[in-house]
Amino acid sequence: MDKNEKVNELARRRGFLWPAFELYGGAAGFYDYGPLGAPLKRRIEDIWRQYFVIAEGFAEIEAPTIGVEGIYQASGHLAGFSDPLTGCKECKEVYRADHLIKHIIEVPDALKNEEIYKCIQENEIGCPECGGELSQVYEFNLMFKTMIGPGNKMTGYLRPETAQGMFINFPRLLRYFRDSLPFAAVQIGKSFRNEISPRQGVIRLREFTQAEAEIFIDPRDKTHPRFAEVKDIKMKFYSRQAQEKGEEEEMTFGEAVEKGLVAHQTLAYYVARTYQFLLAVGVAPDKLRFRQHKSDEMAHYAADCWDAEVFLDRMGWIEIVGVADRTDYDLKAHASVSKVDLSVFVHYDQPVKRQKLVVKPDFKKLGPRFKSKAKAVGEALKALSAEELKGGSGTKDDKIKVVVDGETIEIEKDLFSFESVEEEVRGIEIVPHVIEPSFGIDRILYTVLDHSYYEDVADGEIRAVLRFKPAVAPIEVAVLPLMDRKELVGPARKIQEQLRCRGMRVDFDISGSIGRRYRRCDEAGTPYEVTVDYETLELGTVTIRDRDSMSQVKVPEWQVADKLQALLNASIKFHEAGDLVAAVKKE
RNA sequence: GCGUCGAUAGUGUAGCGGUUAUCACUAGGCGUUGCCAACGCCUAAACUCGGGUUCGAAUCCCGAUCGACGCACCA
Known part of the structure; x- marks a missing residue:
């Protein structure tokens, strides 16, 4: 059995991932998240929120999963997908x-x-x-089609990505953010693609979870005010050039931008945040790289795109995140299909004074001459540039040509006047560019399982452990009475209650020997186990066991909640939590 | 979508035309047990589905579904 099989088997057995609809024979490309999988996923999403909602001040929204036809006409999914x-x-x-x-x-x-x-x-x-x-x-x-309401009147599609929900709410979001750039909206939710051939478990699903951020920025300035925070972080960049050599290059984000590897600071900044997020949920740094799209694989509108790729045994390098500069493509597409202006008025620091040509058609003369067309002729004149107005040899007979309703009309120069006036320009209309970090949550979750899985040998037996970071562990603490005896179970229940009151995810297990229960916890990825023994009754101490090292410390019962909290948020090290217990050997 | 291979308790398996469907682990109960899958007794639990061949099918044939791999597709 290779690692991939072991991880899948463990995930199924312990309740992380189950093939969906098993009772009815199943359907490829759909998975259930079980009692451990669902909280694991939720906690990964919560950390994502920590990074991409709270830390950045982005707005989380929730749009319908079914969309109307127009959206996908504009997005290109109808034709191109x-x-x-x-x-x-x-x-x-x-x-x-x-x-x-x-x-x-x-x-x-x-x-x-x-x-x-x-x-x-x-x-x-x-x-x-x-x-x-x-x-x-x-x-x-690849889109699932459905109908909205009875009678086939309206076609709906299950969304193939969450991104469009942010784009089509652009005017409302812009108002929400008080009409100024930059701002961003995010969404975590299900997307649907009717894949021809879903494979590799949860890697290609027909219904999957995305976390996407659409960051709207001023295209004239793609620096980022907080770039300094990330510029010294080192990472493996697998740039276009590096891919030709077949070898990643390690450097700082500062260097990557300086060398022009990454197109600009803002893109680099979010690649860096993506990198930090992935490490925080437990992706192994030595099995993670960022690969730049080659020019021919990038969507034609994208300016630059970096994928986070992770290494999974047997599957090789798998894309789990894409961070792209989508430029103004999406907003322009929606503006053109919906006929709604999707630009932002950006104020200049200082109003700019500018000479402007003002054309004054002489409607007293134009009116009688062109009758009902007079207004259109006037508008056409106003639209002309200085060069066009001044055109010709300058003699009095010179005529200006304008086109009204496809008809070319010659106009004598005495039918209008124009003058150059100074005006103050306070800003310009801009269609923002969009930086889009797009995360495949299911793939990330699977990666966390794969990268957390390891085996060691304890007492001649193989021990399978999921070394989850405490921040993602579906169960944070297990409370285990050393034996199934009333005098131990009672105090243990009290500790469980106390920990739950602190908001910890606590499991309680009295079934089987203590060793067996430790193994179960190891497979569930529970970082700490509290054991209640006779010393708890005599001396008021309990044992905390560390999943990864299997070592144990004794702590006073009244401190156990504080100690566990400190361990879980990594503010203390394990050996600092209490008195180390010498390993007890089994006879 | 195509091709190859496969599908038996929760998991891993035995079975090769007639078995009460094998075994182990796991899980539950009771007893025992002073810290890393201990022990004893008891219990629960499966032939993916639908057709066909046959007196009789888990076993042979056909189809579907699901899975692994390859192709294709997808990012």
């Missing part, structure tokens, strides 16, 4: 239809399915495998 497929009638192999005609048509993406099929037929393209005849080209869209 589907692939034209064709299959061989002989050997049943399936191909991307547009890929087969790449060498004939420059931009096969632009063709409709029928056109692609026509092209395949005309060029007598057969199955690349066996030469067999290819089927009709059909569309496979």
